[in-house]
Amino acid sequence: MLIYKATELVNFAQGDLMMLGAFTCYMFIVWYGVGYWPAFALAVAIIGLFGAALDWLILRRVIGQPQFAVVMLTIGLGAIFRSFASMTWGTEIYTLPTPFSARQTMVGGVSVSHEYVSIIIGTVILCLLLYVFFTHTRLGVAMQAASQNQLAAYYMGIPVKRLFSLIWAISAGVAAIAGVLLAPVSLIDINLGFIGLKAFAAAVLGGFGSIPGALAGGLTIGVIELFSGAYLPQGFKDVAAYVVLLIVLVVRPQGMFGTVGRKRV
Amino acid sequence: MRFIFKTTYRQDLRLFRDHFQRNWYLALVAGLLVLPILLPDYLVDFSLVLIFGLCALSLMVLAGYTGLVSLGHAAFLGIGAYAHVYLSQDLGLPWIVSVALAAGIAAAAGVLVGLPALRMTGIYLTIATLAFALIIQEVFNHWDSVTGGLRGKAVEKPVIFGVPLRGDAEFYFLCLAFLAAGLWITRNVLRAPTGRAWVAIRDSEIAAQSMGINLAVYKTMAFAYSAAMMGLAGALFAHKIGFLAPDIFTVLLSIQFLLMVVVGGLGSLHGAIFGAICVALLPVLISEARDRVPDWFGQLFGIFGTHIGLDVAAAVDRFVKQPGLEPGIFGLILVLFILFEPQGIYGRWVKIKLYFSLFPLYKSATFARQKSYMKSERLR
Numbered sequence: 001m002l003i004y005k006a007t008e009l010v011n012f013a014q015g016d017l018m019m020l021g022a023f024t025c026y027m028f029i030v031w032y033g034v035g036y037w038p039a040f041a042l043a044v045a046i047i048g049l050f051g052a053a054l055d056w057l058i059l060r061r062v063i064g065q066p067q068f069a070v071v072m073l074t075i076g077l078g079a080i081f082r083s084f085a086s087m088t089w090g091t092e093i094y095t096l097p098t099p100f101s102a103r104q105t106m107v108g109g110v111s112v113s114h115e116y117v118s119i120i121i122g123t124v125i126l127c128l129l130l131y132v133f134f135t136h137t138r139l140g141v142a143m144q145a146a147s148q149n150q151l152a153a154y155y156m157g158i159p160v161k162r163l164f165s166l167i168w169a170i171s172a173g174v175a176a177i178a179g180v181l182l183a184p185v186s187l188i189d190i191n192l193g194f195i196g197l198k199a200f201a202a203a204v205l206g207g208f209g210s211i212p213g214a215l216a217g218g219l220t221i222g223v224i225e226l227f228s229g230a231y232l233p234q235g236f237k238d239v240a241a242y243v244v245l246l247i248v249l250v251v252r253p254q255g256m257f258g259t260v261g262r263k264r265v
Numbered sequence: 266m267r268f269i270f271k272t273t274y275r276q277d278l279r280l281f282r283d284h285f286q287r288n289w290y291l292a293l294v295a296g297l298l299v300l301p302i303l304l305p306d307y308l309v310d311f312s313l314v315l316i317f318g319l320c321a322l323s324l325m326v327l328a329g330y331t332g333l334v335s336l337g338h339a340a341f342l343g344i345g346a347y348a349h350v351y352l353s354q355d356l357g358l359p360w361i362v363s364v365a366l367a368a369g370i371a372a373a374a375g376v377l378v379g380l381p382a383l384r385m386t387g388i389y390l391t392i393a394t395l396a397f398a399l400i401i402q403e404v405f406n407h408w409d410s411v412t413g414g415l416r417g418k419a420v421e422k423p424v425i426f427g428v429p430l431r432g433d434a435e436f437y438f439l440c441l442a443f444l445a446a447g448l449w450i451t452r453n454v455l456r457a458p459t460g461r462a463w464v465a466i467r468d469s470e471i472a473a474q475s476m477g478i479n480l481a482v483y484k485t486m487a488f489a490y491s492a493a494m495m496g497l498a499g500a501l502f503a504h505k506i507g508f509l510a511p512d513i514f515t516v517l518l519s520i521q522f523l524l525m526v527v528v529g530g531l532g533s534l535h536g537a538i539f540g541a542i543c544v545a546l547l548p549v550l551i552s553e554a555r556d557r558v559p560d561w562f563g564q565l566f567g568i569f570g571t572h573i574g575l576d577v578a579a580a581v582d583r584f585v586k587q588p589g590l591e592p593g594i595f596g597l598i599l600v601l602f603i604l605f606e607p608q609g610i611y612g613r614w615v616k617i618k619l620y621f622s623l624f625p626l627y628k629s630a631t632f633a634r635q636k637s638y639m640k641s642e643r644l645r
């Protein structure tokens with residue numbers, strides 16, 4: 001869910017990749033009887049490879065075209081994935097059995113189920129890893145460079161095409177992780193992908209460019225949903241996130257932690 | 266190759282390039298007028314093509330000419346449809362007044378979305394319109410007294426100036442009139458300073474601004490114009506489907522509109538119409554294919570033996586009857602068009618025309634575009 005903040009690749013199919021990841025994991029666990037952790041790893045690896053293949057086959061061809069083309073392409077791909085998923089796995093809702101299910105811990109008098117703990121810990125670890133990767137490794141910095149200016153990065157000897165495949169692989173892998181983590185809470189069905197839209201809201205809220213911003217945005221959205229569900233009439237819970245998104249876009253289009261820059265002609 | 270040698274400024278101002286072109290369009294109009302007699306069975310589908318044509322026209326003005334990509338146009342369609350039905354049935358206003366008011370309300374909503382649009386570019390705008398569409402859908406769900414909520418709302422047949430339009434043919438002509446008017450007005454707006462300003466904004470916002478174009482005014486205008494046209498289309502759409510429910514106006518419909526614009530070819534009115542024809546007739550083709558394709562496969566594989574033929578037919582039948590196939594096909598078409606013909610059907614048409622008029626001398630490099638490599642707008 002965080003990858004596009006660092007790479008500025010806007011991917012409308014992210015949510016659908018998430019869904020595919022969750023389904024793959026489910027398939028391994030329930031149909032083939034693989035354990036949870038191996039299934040998790042397999043699902044992430046498969047979706048990651050799938051992301052790389054996607055870039056190699058399709059997305060590489062639109063390099064050099066306006067960003068709009070990529071956006072439309074990912075919208076189209078998302079539709080294909082969703083239809084594929086509904087054809088292979090049907091439209092029923094599945095629950096993913098995990099080692100965390102139905103266990104609770106008392107933390108300061110409040111019972112917290114292990115599923116939520118697993119999500120929070122997983123997200124924090126993932127964010128830290130990504131943050132370190134993008135700011136402190138050669139590869140990560142090269143990726144940032146490639147996304148900031150493809151041509152200049154190419155002149156500097158960065159293999160932009162290979163890097164983009166890698167970015168897509170990581171991005172798809174991360175989406176799969178997110179999908180598997182979310183699956184026990186939100187149940188798996190083909191509409192899991194729409195949660196990805198909320199991830200977008202979080203990303204915009206925090207500002208596209210910054211990773212801490214994205215975390216803060218995600219937290220804000222979550223808290224807002226919680227409170228609007230509790231205090232406002234029915235039906236507001238689903239739209240609250242989008243209302244906030246619109247307001248933020250109007251007031252501070254660059255997000256809470258974004259940077260402002262004037263584009264040159 | 267015919268070359269028009271212009272001798273007066275009037276020639277630049279004409280709606281059509283020459284008599285040839287005008288006569289072709291007249292022939293097209295004549296063809297459309299006799300269509301109900303030739304193909305009475307498909308008339309309902311053709312009405313849908315015309316309504317979608319209006320939708321595509323609306324999105325083309327916004328996305329193709331002003332460069333503002335919206336993923337929320339289904340919301341404007343819904344606003345138009347619900348407003349029209351509420352005004353004409355619950356409040357009892359005359360049809361024409363109600364349609365005009367519906368367009369006005371949709372335009373007001375467009376301005377509402379357009380105002381934040383002034384501060385955003387590109388992908389942010391798309392996300393904002395998407396958020397707007399999701400909010401509006403939720404409003405349709407919960408505002409029971411006007412929209413009928415989840416139960417939906419039945420729509421009566423239109424009555425214009427006391428004349429009820431009962432048949433499909435009458436409705437077809439009504440849609441045709443609206444589309445023709447929409448095309449004519451849009452064509453003229455686009456040739457006027459307003460349209461030129463929109464195109465300038467699309468090509469370079471900052472350059473347009475420095476030429477003295479007020480971005481705020483023109484972007485809002487584009488949104489209002491587009492939304493108003495969508496509102497008109499919505500009013501017709503309500504009569505076409507005969508029953509309104511909130512789950513019609515989903516993101517999927519918005520994506521279909523975007524698909525029309527891209528498949529037809531961004532930045533051309535012809536493209537809007539081509540795209541509308543494609544998208545509106547595709548479900549018809551798919552449902553026809555659902556009935557026939559299994560048999561074809563059965564006959565094809567029947568040469569290996571009757572049993573194999575029947576098995577293959579059954580398997581293909583199971584495959585094509587899957588419910589999720591249609592959005593997948595839409596997605597596939599979108600992807601293929603962006604990969605192989607970014608300029609859409611209209612772009613291909615222009616290329617084919619040029620190929621024949623320049624016959625042995627055609628070069629594919631004529632249409633080569635300079636590649637623009639992605640640059641971040643973020644400076645750090």
